[in-house]
Amino acid sequence: MRTAFSNAIAAAAIADPKVLLLTGDHGYALFDDFRKHRPDQFINCGVAEQNMVGVAAGLAKAGYKPIVYGLACFVPVRVLEQIKLDVCYQDLPVVFIGDGAGIVYSALGSSHQSAEDIAVLRAIPRLDILSPCDAREMDYAMAHALSFQRPVYIRMGKSDVGEIHQTALSAPLGDLVAVRGGAADTAAGGPRTAFLATGSMVKSAMLLAERLGDNPVWSVPTIKPINQAQLAGLARRYDNLVVLEEHNRIGGLGGAVAEAVGDLGGARARVLRLGINDRFSEFNGSWDYLLREHGIDTASLLAQIQTLLRDDA
Structure with a gap:
């Protein structure tokens, strides 16, 4: 995925x-x-990220096409005000790349982990948010971002969790992309539960869907905008939508799905938001260790989902 970004x-x-x-x-x-x-x-702007966003805004106003790169704990978290006012308020075509999103910088502690970047950006107008899961989704995200039509944030997390897509994506921006089942699973007696996931958690969702039965999985490469009609269709087709993300459970993809489903009338799915609980990492260690500490490794997620679905039965 990082190679796809670099090449693009x-x-x-x-x-x-x-x-x-x-x-x-x-x-x-x-x-x-x-x-x-x-x-x-x-341009190396040095350890001055707020100034770097201001420079990018000025360059965009002068007709240039800036790409702003940083660790996700700094871009966007450290520079939120500058993204809001310098770029988005003026609707400038600046591309922001937040690398190492989630808890992948596990050994560096909470100062270098970013489990809130989606949440802090979702409420800023005029900003698209993309969260690719593999190289092909990164190609898709970069094709949109490098059109330089509007402000865009691309969340780049763990890059070696494996290939998800076999071919290039052609979905419109905002669409959920079926990566397991999902096309012919509406017959009576079919699966009651569907998985939605983004970034590194798409691979986990596919493994969990297989272990729990013949459950469909959708990857969500675009957090904002997101296809509301498609979400409504899934919410009326299934009893449960399990949402997985390497992000705080508050304000991320799970929050976006819950908000959309909550606005629907009539019968609709229950949204099960599984991500990082509202806490900092207690210890440092490997990425695999921190996934376990936060309960978002495959084994922990499987146990949580089984409990939630059993309680719903």
């Missing part, structure tokens, strides 16, 4: 001299190809 920005810069990459003193190996071919379009 390098190709964009080679094709258009107005494409500029700004970094807050991060990502050097990731940008080797970019700097090799377009060194004059690479």
Whole structure:
């Protein structure tokens, strides 16, 4: 996934001299190809992320096409005010990349983990939020972002959880993408539960759906906008929508789904939001360890879902 991102920005810069990459003193190996071919379009703003977003806004107003890269704990969390006022308020076409989203920077502690980036951005107008799960979804996200039509945030989490899609995505922005079943599962006696997941949790959702029976899975590469009609259809087709994300349970994908389903009248699914509970990491360690600490490893999720579905029976 990181390679797909690196290739996309390098190709964009080679094709258009107005494409500029700004970094807050991060990502050097990731940008080797970019700097090799377009060194004059690479700007290291140093450890001054708020200033970096202001610079990007000024460049966008001057007709340039800025891509702002940082760790997700800094972009967007440290620079939220600048994203809101400098970029989104003025509707400037700036692309924000938040790398290492979730708890993948597990050994560096809570200061370098980002389980709130979706939540803090969802309420900002004019900003698209994308959360790819593999290289093909990253290609899809970058194709949208590099059109430079509006502000975009791309959430890049754990990049080596495995391939999900076999072919390129052609779905409209905002659509949920079926990755397991979902097409012909409406017959009587079919599955009562469907899984929705984003980012690193799509792979987990597929494993869990298989273990729990023949359950369909949708990947959600676009958090905002999200296809409300599609969500409504799923909420009326299934009894339970299980939403998985490497993000706080508050305000993320699960919150967006619950809000959409809550607005529906009549019979609708129960939304089971599974993610990081409203707490910081207590200990440091490997990514796998922190998944277990927060209860979002496959075994913990399986036990939680089985309990929730049993209680619903």
